Amino acid sequence: MARIKDQHKLEQINKAACVLVLKTGFAGLKMADVAKEADVAAGTLYVYYPTKEALINSLFKEVKSEIVQVLINPKHHSLSFYNTFQKMWLSYFNFCMKFPEKMLFVEHFFHSGLLSKQTIDFAHSIMEPVFEFIKQAQNNELIKKGDVLIIQSQISGPIHETIKLILANKIKPTKTNIHLCFEMSWQAIRK
Amino acid sequence: MARIKDQHKLEQINKAACVLVLKTGFAGLKMADVAKEADVAAGTLYVYYPTKEALINSLFKEVKSEIVQVLINPKHHSLSFYNTFQKMWLSYFNFCMKFPEKMLFVEHFFHSGLLSKQTIDFAHSIMEPVFEFIKQAQNNELIKKGDVLIIQSQISGPIHETIKLILANKIKPTKTNIHLCFEMSWQAIRK
Amino acid sequence: MARIKDQHKLEQINKAACVLVLKTGFAGLKMADVAKEADVAAGTLYVYYPTKEALINSLFKEVKSEIVQVLINPKHHSLSFYNTFQKMWLSYFNFCMKFPEKMLFVEHFFHSGLLSKQTIDFAHSIMEPVFEFIKQAQNNELIKKGDVLIIQSQISGPIHETIKLILANKIKPTKTNIHLCFEMSWQAIRK
Amino acid sequence: MARIKDQHKLEQINKAACVLVLKTGFAGLKMADVAKEADVAAGTLYVYYPTKEALINSLFKEVKSEIVQVLINPKHHSLSFYNTFQKMWLSYFNFCMKFPEKMLFVEHFFHSGLLSKQTIDFAHSIMEPVFEFIKQAQNNELIKKGDVLIIQSQISGPIHETIKLILANKIKPTKTNIHLCFEMSWQAIRK
DNA sequence: AATGAATGAGATTTCATTCAT
DNA sequence: CATGAATGAAATCTCATTCAT
Structure with a gap:
């Protein structure tokens, strides 16, 4: 051997x-x-990996999958949607703080033109459980109606931006700042 | 000449x-x-341009300036903050729809590692009037308190994400979608 | 400019x-x-040339064309077939002696697996006038009947082998040797 | 062992x-x-094999030896030179048809620049019995005088070319074609 | 002896930049 | 100023060979 x-x-x-x-x-x-x-x-x-492109695509899929795992962690399930949402939000925020390289890798390459259509499609498909979670809350009249993609980008977009500001040393990850960020997301989507 | x-x-x-x-x-x-x-x-x-780097940095500054012009257009001034904010928001959204290449150029290169510190600093400094506008509203208790950078990223982040979704043909720029997006931003920042 | x-x-x-x-x-x-x-x-x-392969293919076609030019030189036309054939044979032999790199280039790459089908086809098609010349002689009962490709390879094959022997210093390009080589080709194909 | x-x-x-x-x-x-x-x-x-070069050189020598074995098979001995020659020629032609990979291996590498001088010398030396056979026929005035290398290349060259044409599907190995090929070789060398 | 993952020197190819026209 | 052929440093990728198992 x-x-x-x-x-x-x-x-x-x-x-x-x-x-x-x-x-x-x-x-x-x-x-x-x-x-x-x-x-x-x-x-x-x-x-x-046969090529650099393959490395990037494969790695992208792996990291994206890891991120989705973080989001749909069964431990988040709670009595109220608000509670579940808060747990998800915090998990994801903490994940991004702990592994900024992973968040940035996905962010950077998503619109880089280096990913294959197959990879992009994979990235969208793997998010389905998250979209389902949003749709259920919409059906239960807990959050605003409308395209789930828009709802979702309203949540993840600001998190990414905030993390980037922290990495750039423009702001500090204080409880106040994190809470502000979460509160805005919640107010944005709630009914 | x-x-x-x-x-x-x-x-x-x-x-x-x-x-x-x-x-x-x-x-x-x-x-x-x-x-x-x-x-x-x-x-x-x-x-x-003497180098590729110079081209990118120069162009970045130019486009970023153009974007700031769009945001702080004097025509937006109105009696109520809400009205002014709405005008700003729509102007910017429409600008991004009309010139997605400009929005993406700035977005993509901002965290690419290809811009000089000088350019990054310029990008932040030129945003001062926008930050001032936000601070005033905070002082007048019209929107949430907190770091202006966080407030601002809560507004621009979702717009960029939504435009990208439209470009990727994932959603359509319908009145409903645009209104949802605006409404979420407003709910996010309002007191 | x-x-x-x-x-x-x-x-x-x-x-x-x-x-x-x-x-x-x-x-x-x-x-x-x-x-x-x-x-x-x-x-x-x-x-x-965009790739090494392209260089080889392009060069192959060019050199092969040059060789065909040598073979179907109008100056070779003569009253008798024997005379024309002798002129052709000598022209080609002398060309190979003068530019062994060209002859070897074509020889080596023809069965190297590096040429595209397109190039191989080109090489065959460009030889058509030579085949026509052989066919006419066959129709006039001057040389043996049979597939022109076989006739032709009986002529060029020994020339190439002889040139290689000369280059390898195994034999000398004496009048005697050259004449022997030609004479054998002629006896091989004549009726 | x-x-x-x-x-x-x-x-x-x-x-x-x-x-x-x-x-x-x-x-x-x-x-x-x-x-x-x-x-x-x-x-x-x-x-x-210690190196790729060793593999090629060793294999070349082995296959070349096998080929010489085919040529100087004692079974070919016959009353007349013509008969012996014909048997040799056919044996070799059939060998090439049966094991074209062997013939091509030797052909391709002989002038490839990848063989050591030692291997090249071996290839020449092992052919001695064949050259002797040709010389005897020359002494007996059965075939043309002249350098045995030229005589020999006049025989093997066309066989190789013909086999290549067959492999390339340009001609078929019909009795007619094979006979034409042999007949030309014979006419080429005979007195 | 056999394996095939790992190696790294060296090959092909790219691309920002230069420069003769 | 404008051009685009030419450059060459540096990138990607290959492949004969080694070596831990």
Whole structure:
């Protein structure tokens, strides 16, 4: 038997790619740098991904999936919609604070022109459970009616912007600021 | 007056750079492509901008300025804050619909790692009048207190997301959708 | 006006590629070496040919055409078929002696798996006038009947082999050897 | 007797290398592909051959030897030279038809620049018995005088070309075509 | 001996920039 | 000023070879 394909190595590569996007912006994401950051030979990247494009697409799907996992965590289920929503919102906010590289990776590449249609479609389809959750609340007259995509972008958009402001050291992640941000989202969508 | 060389050609180049970002994403923005789209020789770009970085930074500042002009248009002044806000919001929304390439150019490059600190600082400073407008409303107890950057990102973030959804053909720019989007922003920030 | 695309430079590149095939065998034909041999920057090759494969295909077609020109030279026309054939044969032999790199280039790449079907088809189609010449002689009962491709390969095959032996210093291009080679071809095809 | 490791595996590898040359040309003969075609791991190739070059040189010598065996088969001995020659010619033609990958492997690599001088010398030396056979016939005034290399290339050259035409589906291996080919060779060399 | 993941030198190709015209 | 062919540093990617298992 040869060395088995190392799950750990794949994770190293993925992590490295995300971290580099956070550090240097993704315009300069170079395969050589990813390899160095992952402490792996350049050629090794191509054992796991046939092209740079494939790496980005695959990684995008993986991270997007992880994000959706965070959102639809069963632990969020609560008696009231407000409570569930709040838990979801906070989970996601905390996730973005903990792994800004992941949030930025998805944000940056979504409109970069580097993702395949297949990947974009995947990203939309995987969000279905989240959309369902929104629709139910709409049916129960708990939040505003209207296209779920608009409702959802009203929630995630400001979170991303706020995280970016924090990363840019323009604002601090104080309780006040986080609460303001949440409160605005809630007021935006509530009936 | 050989200073501004050929204003028309400069505009062609700027337009081309924006349009290409809209068409193919900004990750692969190539000088050769900008030249072709602008119907100009590659070398000509360097008559107007010394480097690609200069082109992007300069164009970013120009477009960002144009956007601020749209926001702080004196025509928006009205008796009530709500009225003024609504006019601003609509102006900006319509601007983004009319020139999505400009909105996306600014959006895409803002966190790309390709802009100089100087440009980033400029972008923040030029927004001062808008922040002032928000602060006044806060002082007059018309909208929520808190960091103006958070308030502002709550307004622009959803607009950008909604425009992107429209461009991606995920939703239609119907009166209902536009009104929903505005209403959510208003509910988000109002006291 | 910029520099005009330099016909001379294209010829330099083509010559260089042929020469390198002769010198180092074509398995090791490297773009960097072609550039160096042509006294041109590596990137310049890509001004003229989009890929290495394109360079090889294009060059192959050009050299093959040149060879056909040598074969169907109007000056060869003579009263007797024997005379015309002898002139053709000698022209081709001398061409191969003068430009062994061209002969070898065509020989080597023809069965290399690097040429596109289109190029292979071109190579066959361009030989039509030569086949016509053979067919006429067959109709006039001057040479053996049978598939022209077989007749033709009986003529060119030995020439190529002989040239290779000369290049490998195994035999000398003496009058005796050349005459023997021609005489065998003639005896092979004559009625 | 761990000398020859696994004879079967070695044959698989050799066959694979030949077959790939036939299928895809020799320019792109890759060790990984040879391994896959031989249904063996890449590393295994290096158990049998220290380098790619060694594989090619060794295989070349082996196949060339096999070819010479075919040519100097004692069964060909007959009363008349013509009969012997005809048997040799047919044996070789049939061998090439049965194992075109072997013929092409030798053909392709002979002038590829990838073989060592030692291998080239071996290839020439092993042909000595064949050259002797030709020389005897010359001494007996049965065939034309002249350098045996030229005589020999007049025989093998057309066979190779004809086989290639058959493989390329340009002609069919009919009795007529084969007979024409042989007849031309005979007329070429006979006194 | 056999495996195939990992390597890294070196190949092809790209693209911002220069410069002769 | 304008051009676009030419450049070459740097990027992506390949592949013969190694080596841990």
